Amino acid sequence: MTGSSTPQPSPAAVRNAGPILEVLTQVLRPPGFTGTSLLEIAAGGGYHAVTFARAFPTLTWQPSDPDADARASIAAYVNDAGLPNLRSPVALDVLAESWPVSATDAVLCINMIHISPWEATAALFGGARRLGAKLVVTYGPYSIDGDYQAESNIAFDQSLRSRNTAWGIREVKDVTRVAAGHGFRHDETHRMPANNLMLIFRG
Numbered sequence: 106m107t108g109s110s111t112p113q114p115s116p117a118a119v120r121n122a123g124p125i126l127e128v129l130t131q132v133l134r135p136p137g138f139t140g141t142s143l144l145e146i147a148a149g150g151g152y153h154a155v156t157f158a159r160a161f162p163t164l165t166w167q168p169s170d171p172d173a174d175a176r177a178s179i180a181a182y183v184n185d186a187g188l189p190n191l192r193s194p195v196a197l198d199v200l201a202e203s204w205p206v207s208a209t210d211a212v213l214c215i216n217m218i219h220i221s222p223w224e225a226t227a228a229l230f231g232g233a234r235r236l237g238a239k240l241v242v243t244y245g246p247y248s249i250d251g252d253y254q255a256e257s258n259i260a261f262d263q264s265l266r267s268r269n270t271a272w273g274i275r276e277v278k279d280v281t282r283v284a285a286g287h288g289f290r291h292d293e294t295h296r297m298p299a300n301n302l303m304l305i306f307r308g
Contacts, residue, residue: 110184112181115152118149119152121298126160128295140239141164142164143164143209144169144206144213145215147214149178149215150175158191159191165190167195167209169205171196173196176195179194204235208237222272229243230283231287233289233308241306241307242305243280245301247302248262248275251276258300262274277294281306289306289307291306292306
């Protein structure tokens with residue numbers, strides 16, 4: 106998976122792949138989930154896509170990213186892995202009016218919500234609803250009623266906002282409200298390493 110043609114994954118992607126997979130193993134299987142397709146939003150370098158697609162061989166895994174360099178990296182992973190259920194990456198910007206995917210049973214979004222404008226969160230759930238998804242899973246740093254879970258997250262939030270005033274760590278209740286507006290209920294919260302959370306939304 107990390108042969109000469111495949112870019113080296115980021116240390117963070119390697120570290121969090123195992124814990125994320127542990128949660129996905131709980132939520133992407135019956136009886137809570139019986140779908141056969143998943144769309145990964147903002148898939149980044151592609152390490153996660155290969156790791157997770159290999160773990161769920163009966164689930165068609167569609168990675169996407171708006172960045173051409175990221176898609177090239179994902180494509181290298183896809184080609185190297187040769188998994189029959191892992192598709193080539195598509196260019197997808199959540200803020201676009203139309204997405205290059207017609208339907209999916211689930212949506213996974215890792216580390217996007219805090220480094221995108223707030224409108225992107227609404228677009229994420231709106232797009233998931235249009236595609237008929239019954240499950241949306243997000244991962245990243247969040248605050249809970251003003252509690253950022255760690256001093257490092259407070260510093261990270263300040264750094265994000267200094268880089269782009271439209272970015273920042275979001276409140277779980279705000280994300281839940283937006284999700285509800287598109288027909289998704291916040292069903293589970295999983296506490297993850299490095300002061301992150303995984304939020305499970307079901308439609």
